[in-house]
Amino acid sequence: MAKSKFLGGASRRSLLQQFGAAAIGISFSGSLSACGQGGGGRTVNFYNWDTYIGPTTLADFQAATDVPVNMSLFATNDELFARLRAGNPGFDVIVPSNEFVTRMSQAQMIQELDRAQIPNFTNLLPEFQDAAFDPGRRYSMPYTWLVLGIGYNKAACAAKGVPVPNSWRYLFDSPTFTQRMALLSESADLIRLCAKYQGISLNAIPEANLASIEQMLIRQKPHIKAFHEDDGQDLLAAGEIDIVLEYNGDMAQLMSAEGGEAFDFVVPQEGTLINSDCLCIPTGAPHVEDAHAFINYLLDAEAGKKITEEIQYPTPNAAVRDLMPDSYKNNPVIFPSADLMAKSEYGAFEGDEKARQFEEIFTRISAA
Structure with missing residues (x-):
């Protein structure tokens, strides 16, 4: 979904002012070349909604795995779909909403996930471990609802x-x-x-x-x-x-x-x-193993807590929810x-x- 740029604390804008987009691996154009993503080596090319990640998530993943993440941004599901309709330009992980998971799986634009590489799947609330729009969670992992x-x-x-x-x-x-x-x-x-x-x-x-x-x-x-x-x-x-x-x-x-x-x-x-934004690997992803590792990391309890504290969206992750304060759990918004x-x-x-x-x-x- 379209995500807010108007945040308390260290917003994307303030980070960009301090360090510049390239320093934190962000492209606003959706162009892989804008992030220097055309070279070889291990990396994850992440196509995400704006301000829909924790302030240190990408750096923390790189510290844990030695794999950098380059994040490009899109504004709507329609834009995401159009960007990949002619073929994957090099993205490894994308974040479509529920009906677009169905649409893209039927169009063979996303690939089946290897559950063995995503052990943090067990952190999810039972009601999110399956989905009518993706039976058996073959193509997607829930990120938020x-x-x-x-x-x-x-x-x-x-x-x-x-x-x-x-x-x-x-x-x-x-x-x-x-x-x-x-x-x-x-x-x-x-x-x-x-x-x-x-x-x-x-x-x-x-x-x-x-x-x-x-x-x-x-x-x-x-x-x-x-x-x-x-x-x-x-x-x-x-x-x-x-x-x-x-x-x-x-x-x-x-x-x-x-x-x-x-x-x-x-x-x-x-x-x-109601929508659910999901983590998927597009067909033709150049770094499939690292893409699975990144998705698994985003489902980690501590990593998910940092994301949820920042973006303030409902989490489908039971392990994350258990770490959140009552001010979050009881917020009617x-x-x-x-x-x-x-x-x-x-x-x-x-x-x-x-x-x-x-x-x-x-x-x-x-x-x-």
């Missing part, structure tokens, strides 16, 4: 008479926050949440509802300031918007930063979309109530044709 909701400026919303914007209506079907809102640009997620607002399942959306969702968002577009990819919470923090469609972990990061008490997060009453979770669903991959249809709908909305 997450939900979408509405991040908001508390004072600005109260001033408009909406102290808690607890319905998708405020984003999709209302002028209340004209030019003070931002929506996510990931086509499938956006359309599925509109289906939730319409009171139907976010999977197998009928054609009539897809047409009405498209028209609803076209009507709403004059009220939308931006369709964001990787900076929705930053727009909120900068005061450019008052409400935003965002991931719970991004908002937990923002709310824990200096000045974060001005913001809050709500899962709308209609329910939401990170772990929404059972009632809200019962109204929420994972999105299922429904075929390339449906994925293209979602993309085409969003393109028409963007052009309207």
Whole structure:
């Protein structure tokens, strides 16, 4: 998912200012050559969401294994998929969300994992050791799980008479926050949440509802300031918007930063979309053995704790969870109530044709 750059403590931006991107193995372009990754030797080329790793994780892995990690960044699953559709340019580990695990496995874009090389699999919570989108966990290991909701400026919303914007209506079907809102640009997620607002399942959306969702968002577009990819919470923090469609972990990061008490997060009453970001090895990975070692390391209890402390996303790792403080375990932003979770669903991959249809709908909305 699109991850926040607005962090408390030592953010990516401050690290870059101090050391420069090359010094910590980061490319913002998704270009392997930008990180000097074209040479031989042991390494892991990691394609990840922004600020979705612990501050010392890459260096710690290198210290433990003598294998460097070069990390490039993407902003959406659509970008990740497009980057690898024509063939793997040299990545060893990628982080697609659940339905893209299905889509990429069916397209033979990711390879089966060797469970024998990932003994830390046993650290996972039982409910994450299998998955409907990847039966038997043949192609993926869970990295995080997450939900979408509405991040908001508390004072600005109260001033408009909406102290808690607890319905998708405020984003999709209302002028209340004209030019003070931002929506996510990931086509499938956006359309599925509109289906939730319409009171139907976010999977197998009928054609009539897809047409009405498209028209609803076209009507709403004059009220939308931006369709964001990787900076929705930053727009909120900068005061450019008052409400935003965002991931719970991004908002937990923002709310824990200096000045974060001005913001809050709500899962709308209609329910939401649940996602799980996963660790996969793309077909044609040049360093398969080191890729397995890196995935196993990310599932380690202490390594996972450092990651979770930084990114503030729900962990599927029981060993990590046991090390986290109650302030994390009991945070309703990170772990929404059972009632809200019962109204929420994972999105299922429904075929390339449906994925293209979602993309085409969003393109028409963007052009309207």
